[in-house]
Amino acid sequence: MRPTLRTVADAVGVSRSTVSNAYSRPDQLSPDLREKIFEAARRLGYAGPDPAARSLRRGRVGAIGVLFTASLSYAFTDPYAVQYLRGVAESAQREESGLLLVPQSLDDEATAVDAVRNAVVDGFAIFCMPDWHPSLDAIQARGLPAVSGQRRPGDGPGTMFVGIDEAAATRVAGEHLARLGHRRIAVVGDYLTADEVDGPVPVSKPDDVPYFSSRERVRGYHEAFTAAGIDWAGVTTINATVNSREAGAVAAAHALDRAPRPTAIAALSDVLALGVLDALAARGLRPGLDVSVLGFDDIPESATRSLTTVRQSAVERGRASGRLLLDPPQDPAGRQVVLPTELVVRASTAPASKE
Amino acid sequence: MRPTLRTVADAVGVSRSTVSNAYSRPDQLSPDLREKIFEAARRLGYAGPDPAARSLRRGRVGAIGVLFTASLSYAFTDPYAVQYLRGVAESAQREESGLLLVPQSLDDEATAVDAVRNAVVDGFAIFCMPDWHPSLDAIQARGLPAVSGQRRPGDGPGTMFVGIDEAAATRVAGEHLARLGHRRIAVVGDYLTADEVDGPVPVSKPDDVPYFSSRERVRGYHEAFTAAGIDWAGVTTINATVNSREAGAVAAAHALDRAPRPTAIAALSDVLALGVLDALAARGLRPGLDVSVLGFDDIPESATRSLTTVRQSAVERGRASGRLLLDPPQDPAGRQVVLPTELVVRASTAPASKE
DNA sequence: AGAGTGTTCTGGATCGATACAGAGGAGCGG
DNA sequence: CCGCTCCTCTGTATCGATCCAGAACACTCT
Numbered sequence: 199m200r201p202t203l204r205t206v207a208d209a210v211g212v213s214r215s216t217v218s219n220a221y222s223r224p225d226q227l228s229p230d231l232r233e234k235i236f237e238a239a240r241r242l243g244y245a246g247p248d249p250a251a252r253s254l255r256r257g258r259v260g261a262i263g264v265l266f267t268a269s270l271s272y273a274f275t276d277p278y279a280v281q282y283l284r285g286v287a288e289s290a291q292r293e294e295s296g297l298l299l300v301p302q303s304l305d306d307e308a309t310a311v312d313a314v315r316n317a318v319v320d321g322f323a324i325f326c327m328p329d330w331h332p333s334l335d336a337i338q339a340r341g342l343p344a345v346s347g348q349r350r351p352g353d354g355p356g357t358m359f360v361g362i363d364e365a366a367a368t369r370v371a372g373e374h375l376a377r378l379g380h381r382r383i384a385v386v387g388d389y390l391t392a393d394e395v396d397g398p399v400p401v402s403k404p405d406d407v408p409y410f411s412s413r414e415r416v417r418g419y420h421e422a423f424t425a426a427g428i429d430w431a432g433v434t435t436i437n438a439t440v441n442s443r444e445a446g447a448v449a450a451a452h453a454l455d456r457a458p459r460p461t462a463i464a465a466l467s468d469v470l471a472l473g474v475l476d477a478l479a480a481r482g483l484r485p486g487l488d489v490s491v492l493g494f495d496d497i498p499e500s501a502t503r504s505l506t507t508v509r510q511s512a513v514e515r516g517r518a519s520g521r522l523l524l525d526p527p528q529d530p531a532g533r534q535v536v537l538p539t540e541l542v543v544r545a546s547t548a549p550a551s552k553e
Numbered sequence: 554m555r556p557t558l559r560t561v562a563d564a565v566g567v568s569r570s571t572v573s574n575a576y577s578r579p580d581q582l583s584p585d586l587r588e589k590i591f592e593a594a595r596r597l598g599y600a601g602p603d604p605a606a607r608s609l610r611r612g613r614v615g616a617i618g619v620l621f622t623a624s625l626s627y628a629f630t631d632p633y634a635v636q637y638l639r640g641v642a643e644s645a646q647r648e649e650s651g652l653l654l655v656p657q658s659l660d661d662e663a664t665a666v667d668a669v670r671n672a673v674v675d676g677f678a679i680f681c682m683p684d685w686h687p688s689l690d691a692i693q694a695r696g697l698p699a700v701s702g703q704r705r706p707g708d709g710p711g712t713m714f715v716g717i718d719e720a721a722a723t724r725v726a727g728e729h730l731a732r733l734g735h736r737r738i739a740v741v742g743d744y745l746t747a748d749e750v751d752g753p754v755p756v757s758k759p760d761d762v763p764y765f766s767s768r769e770r771v772r773g774y775h776e777a778f779t780a781a782g783i784d785w786a787g788v789t790t791i792n793a794t795v796n797s798r799e800a801g802a803v804a805a806a807h808a809l810d811r812a813p814r815p816t817a818i819a820a821l822s823d824v825l826a827l828g829v830l831d832a833l834a835a836r837g838l839r840p841g842l843d844v845s846v847l848g849f850d851d852i853p854e855s856a857t858r859s860l861t862t863v864r865q866s867a868v869e870r871g872r873a874s875g876r877l878l879l880d881p882p883q884d885p886a887g888r889q890v891v892l893p894t895e896l897v898v899r900a901s902t903a904p905a906s907k908e
Numbered sequence: 909a910g911a912g913t914g915t916t917c918t919g920g921a922t923c924g925a926t927a928c929a930g931a932g933g934a935g936c937g938g
Numbered sequence: 939c940c941g942c943t944c945c946t947c948t949g950t951a952t953c954g955a956t957c958c959a960g961a962a963c964a965c966t967c968t
Binding site: 200243245246247248249250251252253254259260261263275280284287290291294296297298299300301303309312313315316317318336339340341 | 555598600601602603604605606607608609614615616618630635639642645646649651652653654655656658664667668670671672673691694695696
């Protein structure tokens with residue numbers, strides 16, 4: 199039988215409250231008694247108040263939950279995700295909270311929802327989830343504070359926003375491409391469609407894209423191209439099955455292996471863009487000179503590969519999310535944080551060659 | 554006022570037990586009533602049993618805690634650590650558990666211990682911690698199952714082991730170097746000493762190294778070299794301040810910038826070894842040809858850099874740790890898992906040049 | 909009809925702590 | 939010596955669920 203507060207209290211001959219105070223409110227009892235209580239606790243093998251019981255009573259757990267679309271292990275593979283986690287971790291650490299990684303398998307929605315329902319946390323940081331996912335409703339239902347990088351119609355007052363203006367970011371990127379004279383352009387992204395298609399998919403208008411950040415990024419390109427007089431119907435949109443370098447290369451192949459080849463490929467993430475670069479290399483094509491390539495995120499490797507990209511700070515996003523969760527501002531305005539983005543031009547984009 | 558079981562029970566006109574059963578033991582009540590209860594719950598905005606209360610009563614939380622020496626953000630930077638986390642995550646996911654990252658700042662032991670005491674978890678996976686750290690005692694005290702990669706004298710029956718035979722691994726590596734004819738050798742490692750020294754430190758015998766895995770790895774080299782007739786006193790041991798590529802480069806500089814230069818450098822981790830390679834490159838020295846370099850871990854990047862190293866599977870270690878935690882085997886023998894290691898010889902080690 | 913077997917639902921005890929109002933005594937100024 | 943405050947410590951209610959023994963009732967079998 200494991201010792202509890204009561205065991206120690208009885209041993210010392212004081213009330214349970216006093217033992218509790220010895221641990222949690224030292225100013226409420228004399229130092230002597232406190233020491234005596236600790237002595238007894240040591241002797242009895244009592245390790246201090248049980249966290250589960252304490253969190254029930256206090257109503258605070260000391261942990262924030264992080265949701266990931268993909269299997270947990272993805273979280274540790276994707277550099278952007280890792281940066282984000284770092285940021286959340288920093289904030290959590292400052293408030294003496296832990297980070298609970300909540301597994302969210304996409305195939306098995308029931309399990310995913312259960313994971314949310316059973317998570318012992320004080321709030322949720324939503325890294326990225328499809329808009330329609332029932333876990334998001336489960337979070338709403340729990341009534342805990344939540345921070346998301348995407349706005350949803352059904353969001354309640356507990357849901358806060360930390361993210362970027364996705365469309366504005368790619369609009370700037372699109373204008374950059376247009377200014378360089380590109381007219382035959384392909385856009386590579388994941389979640390362009392609800393099905394797991396590998397290859398070109400028609401996206402007649404951005405609204406058709408079911409997934410928030412892909413949708414907004416496509417919207418930005420759409421706006422930029424249309425404004426520059428580039429016919430959207432001529433833009434090839436290619437779906438990557440997942441957000442990985444390999445999938446990026448496969449997707450790029452669909453664009454590169456047909457005539458006329460596009461003069462520029464815009465990827466919706468750097469990881470995909472790196473894959474595009476791989477595909478170029480495999481065909482002896484030079485980035486910038488033969489085909490311009492544009493990414494999104496500015497992960498560390500992008501600089502070494504001279505990838506033109508849109509910079510956003512994943513760490514900062516994580517940090518802000520954590521901060522908001524652990525201590526939600528009263529002011530509604532403070533609950534909406536829009537972080538800056540910046541187009542970083544490197545060698546992978548260059549003027550379209552005359553043909 | 555948030556709704557609870559009671560709110561719903563009163564609304565439907567049944568007992569709380571029944572509502573509880575509706576969620577957790579559907580076979581205990583009629584489908585009709587169950588549906589009626591869910592209906593009422595939806596209407597009242599009840600999101601299901603509160604996880605904190607449930608875990609108190611059930612005695613199971615559905616999360617396992619992972620301890621890290623360094624700040625949480627380190628966990629996401631070190632490739633070996635990331636692989637390990639992936640493994641633990643895989644096991645956890647299979648048992649529908651989450652992963653709680655428990656922050657452990659080394660400077661502030663009191664906070665670290667508190668983090669352990671307050672962690673709402675069913676068990677602890679200890680990635681790596683100095684032997685003497687009070688958090689380890691705190692884990693013991695909590696009486697929860699724990700899995701560690703290092704054996705400690707004070708370990709109780711709840712503590713399980715998943716790791717490798719560290720000394721045997723480096724012994725093989727040391728024999729490899731000796732066979733290649735190396736006689737002037739440097740060993741680069743972190744935690745070779747209790748103080749944060751940057752540079753050569755005397756290690757008269759392996760037992761002096763305060764940190765488990767460094768100690769065992771040094772021991773292996775010590776055994777191999779002594780057996781090959783290499784005087785240990787002639788082996789330079791250099792401390793790196795942390796386990797990072799940069800620190801590895803700095804440490805290697807201490808060995809390379811003095812005469813006579815060692816013909817081989819053995820690093821206690823691949824991350825450090827990559828730093829050693831950087832230091833070589835900065836001086837125009839060729840790995841293998843001018844100075845042989847040996848690592849430990851076999852992280853992905855090692856293959857592309859042709860680094861000779863000792864392979865151990867971080868993922869497998871994590872996976873096994875998770876498995877043991879979530880369902881500890883009765884048999885004491887099953888609580889000790891020794892994973893295989895293998896010397897992977899690549900181009901970074903070669904016969905010592907005659908001078 | 910009576911005994912036996914399920915199924916469905918109830919009530920109270922319990923998990924291990926914390927919050928809060930207040931009791932008791934010491935010290936102090938008037 | 940009274941009234942006051944301050945410091946310690948106590949006792950009970952409470953957090954929100956689950957467990958378990960058993961009640962109530964319908965149903966089958968002899």
